[in-house]
Amino acid sequence: MEIYFQLITDAQTLQKACDQLKTEDFLGFDTETTALDPYEGEIRLIQLSTGRETQVIDLKPFAERESLRTSLELAPLRELLSAPKPIKIAHNAKFDAKWILHHLDVEIGGVFDTLLASQLIAAGDQDRRHSLAEVTSYFLSTELDKSEQVSDWSASELSQSLIEYAARDAATMVPLREKIIEKLKADGLIQVAKLEFDCIVPIAAMELNGFYLDEARWREQLERVKISQSKVALELQQMLSAGVAQASLFGMTEINLDSQTQVTDALKNLGVPVPETTRGWQLQPLALEYPVVAKLLEYRGVAKSLSSFGENILEFIQSKTGRIHSDFRQIGAPTGRFSCSKPNIQQIPHEENYRRCFRAGDGKKLIIADYSQVELRILAEFSNDQNFINAFLSGEDFHTTAAAQVFNVKPEDVTPDQRSFAKRLNFGVVYGIGSQRFAMMTGLKQTDAEDIMRRYFATYRGLDAWLRDAARKVVTDRTARTASGRMMRFRYDEDDRKAISLAQRNGKNMPIQGTSADILKRALHLLHREMNGTSARLVNIVHDEVILEADASEAESTADKLEKAMCAAGEEYISKVPVKVDVKIADEWAK
DNA sequence: GTGAAGGGCCAC
DNA sequence: AAACGTGGCCCTTCAC
Numbered sequence: 381m382e383i384y385f386q387l388i389t390d391a392q393t394l395q396k397a398c399d400q401l402k403t404e405d406f407l408g409f410d411t412e413t414t415a416l417d418p419y420e421g422e423i424r425l426i427q428l429s430t431g432r433e434t435q436v437i438d439l440k441p442f443a444e445r446e447s448l449r450t451s452l453e454l455a456p457l458r459e460l461l462s463a464p465k466p467i468k469i470a471h472n473a474k475f476d477a478k479w480i481l482h483h484l485d486v487e488i489g490g491v492f493d494t495l496l497a498s499q500l501i502a503a504g505d506q507d508r509r510h511s512l513a514e515v516t517s518y519f520l521s522t523e524l525d526k527s528e529q530v531s532d533w534s535a536s537e538l539s540q541s542l543i544e545y546a547a548r549d550a551a552t553m554v555p556l557r558e559k560i561i562e563k564l565k566a567d568g569l570i571q572v573a574k575l576e577f578d579c580i581v582p583i584a585a586m587e588l589n590g591f592y593l594d595e596a597r598w599r600e601q602l603e604r605v606k607i608s609q610s611k612v613a614l615e616l617q618q619m620l621s622a623g624v625a626q627a628s629l630f631g632m633t634e635i636n637l638d639s640q641t642q643v644t645d646a647l648k649n650l651g652v653p654v655p656e657t658t659r660g661w662q663l664q665p666l667a668l669e670y671p672v673v674a675k676l677l678e679y680r681g682v683a684k685s686l687s688s689f690g691e692n693i694l695e696f697i698q699s700k701t702g703r704i705h706s707d708f709r710q711i712g713a714p715t716g717r718f719s720c721s722k723p724n725i726q727q728i729p730h731e732e733n734y735r736r737c738f739r740a741g742d743g744k745k746l747i748i749a750d751y752s753q754v755e756l757r758i759l760a761e762f763s764n765d766q767n768f769i770n771a772f773l774s775g776e777d778f779h780t781t782a783a784a785q786v787f788n789v790k791p792e793d794v795t796p797d798q799r800s801f802a803k804r805l806n807f808g809v810v811y812g813i814g815s816q817r818f819a820m821m822t823g824l825k826q827t828d829a830e831d832i833m834r835r836y837f838a839t840y841r842g843l844d845a846w847l848r849d850a851a852r853k854v855v856t857d858r859t860a861r862t863a864s865g866r867m868m869r870f871r872y873d874e875d876d877r878k879a880i881s882l883a884q885r886n887g888k889n890m891p892i893q894g895t896s897a898d899i900l901k902r903a904l905h906l907l908h909r910e911m912n913g914t915s916a917r918l919v920n921i922v923h924d925e926v927i928l929e930a931d932a933s934e935a936e937s938t939a940d941k942l943e944k945a946m947c948a949a950g951e952e953y954i955s956k957v958p959v960k961v962d963v964k965i966a967d968e969w970a971k
Numbered sequence: 972g973t974g975a976a977g978g979g980c981c982a983c
Numbered sequence: 984a985a986a987c988g989t990g991g992c993c994c995t996t997c998a999c
Contacts, residue, residue, distance in 0.1 A: 636994095636995080638993090638994055638995070639994085639995060639996085640994090640995070640996085641995085641996080642995095659985095661985075662985085683993090683994090684992095684993075687992080687993050687994070688991090688992055688993055689992095692992090692993090709990095712989085712990065712991095713988095713989045713990060714989085715988080715989060715990095717989060717990070718990090719989085719990050719991070720990085720991075721990095721991060721992085722991095723991090723992085724990080724991045724992070726990080726991085727990080727991065727992085807987090808987060809987095810987085810988075811987035811988040811989095812986085812987060812988075813986085813987050813988095814985090814986045814987080815986090816984095816985070816986060817985055817986065817987060818987095820985060821985090821987095878984070878986090881984085881986060882984095882986090882988095885986080885987065885988065886988070888988085889987080889988045889989080890988080890989090892988090893988065893989065897989095923989090923990095
């Protein structure tokens with residue numbers, strides 16, 4: 381492919397180019413940076429392509445004249461990038477959005493992301509990859525050479541071939557979008573694509589903001605856990621080596637407590653009937669009879685705390701900001717949920733000693749909001765089950781109300797056991813629980829578990845019907861969808877019984893879990909607009925929870941905005957039951 | 972040494 | 984096959 385490009389290094393040429401570019405409907409958009417972390421490098425190039433020709437803007441000469449964030453010379457570019465039109469087409473736009481926001485102080489407007497679109501079209505197919513090279517090859521059947529990707533973009537003079545490489549990536553985006561949008565339309569994914577694209581800037585801003593982690597507090601907590609770890613490790617070591625008396629005579633029985641095989645062997649020597657796996661749920665029943673098993677479980681707990689939530693997380697504190705800037709994958713799961721890594725701050729233990737380390741900066745407050753039982757409300761909406769809906773409309777404790785309905789007693793006569801059964805079932809039906817698992821988790825006999833589940837589904841006939849239909853539909857359609865139209869595709873052999881039952885559970889769960897993700901994403905978009913011009917910043921999201929940080933003086937008004945945005949987003953998808961959001965203002969994540 | 976796989980456990 | 988879904992991270996084990 382012949383590439384027509386122009387390298388721009390001065391204000392006059394830039395102004396002229398921007399005047400032309402702004403008349404386009406779509407522009408391929410890409411940046412080249414000297415690092416992966418916007419706090420650690422500079423933007424070297426910005427490429428904008430009509431598909432026919434590509435403008436490559438070298439920011440280095442501009443940066444040498446004045447700060448990019450305030451540069452008057454860049455005003456036309458800033459205007460072009462922030463405008464909703466032309467639509468900027470980028471691959472993994474979050475990356476470019478972060479750099480533009482941090483270095484140019486520009487919030488990108490009007491984005492089409494070929495990475496997110498490709499993920500939506502793949503509909504959960506784990507075999508598909510979504511690098512620009514793969515996506516280009518899949519949709520355009522042309523090969524893209526990415527060998528220059530790791531080039532040195534800080535050199536004072538960039539070679540012609542390097543500039544051409546930069547131009548080519550941006551030029552690819554226009555035809556790529558044309559192919560992708562056809563497929564999005566054909567698959568009914570336009571609405572969900574917009575939902576995703578609207579979410580890019582809020583997430584980019586969140587990653588730049590980061591979450592403040594109090595290092596001193598974290599280290600204090602670490603010390604406490606370390607002390608109990610060494611104590612528990614010693615005790616477990618002694619209890620385990622009691623079974624190998626002759627070995628301990630030689631004083632060489634160091635059992636690796638983290639080794640599955642060594643611990644299993646030691647337990648066997650002690651006469652413990654070890655199950656096939658030594659996972660907590662299998663070991664739990666044995667813990668009462670065998671103190672060594674209880675000790676092992678205790679050890680596992682502290683070991684996990686120390687390894688996953690130990691010193692390592694402190695290495696993620698960005699030296700320039702003093703904060704944690706995790707990486708959020710917008711379509712982290714096929715259901716549409718986010719995933720989070722480096723570090724994963726969606727899995728910080730709920731224990732107060734850990735959560736309280738994540739706190740507001742000086743003079744700031746955290747505003748913490750979460751959806752109350754959003755997945756069950758979605759299930760009520762989907763199933764249209766009048767009893768289930770009534771349980772929410774009553775406004776009383778949902779699980780108690782459900783127990784009263786299922787066991788046909790007055791709410792005030794519901795026993796703790798009955799409430800617990802109802803709660804576990806309410807929770808479990810979302811995942812497609814079976815009676816075997818229900819019996820296991822409640823300690824009920826199989827027949828008693830079946831009896832309670834029958835009562836449950838007899839009470840909620842509409843819910844039962846919806847779940848059965850979801851399981852039936854996924855087998856015939858081989859797809860499931862959320863309220864926004866997000867799709868998950870299932871591929872399995874006709875006679876693979878295990879795969880079928882898994883797909884059936886997925887068919888029930890995906891629309892619910894995925895609609896919850898839809899709602900959160902919609903809320904982030906609505907919220908972002910409301911926070912404009914305020915001190916409020918997004919710092920973390922955990923599936924149904926949103927955490928903001930704002931000046932203490934703006935905490936109340938921010939809390940109000942947050943609750944309104946989350947409710948409004950929920951109400952776009954849920955109308956038959958109320959959407960409830962719990963909001964609190966706190967100094968720490970814990971409180 | 973490095974990397975994948977398996978087991979285990981944290982979150983929602 | 985925990986017949987309850989989605990992730991990420993840590994450790995050991997094992998192959999290269």
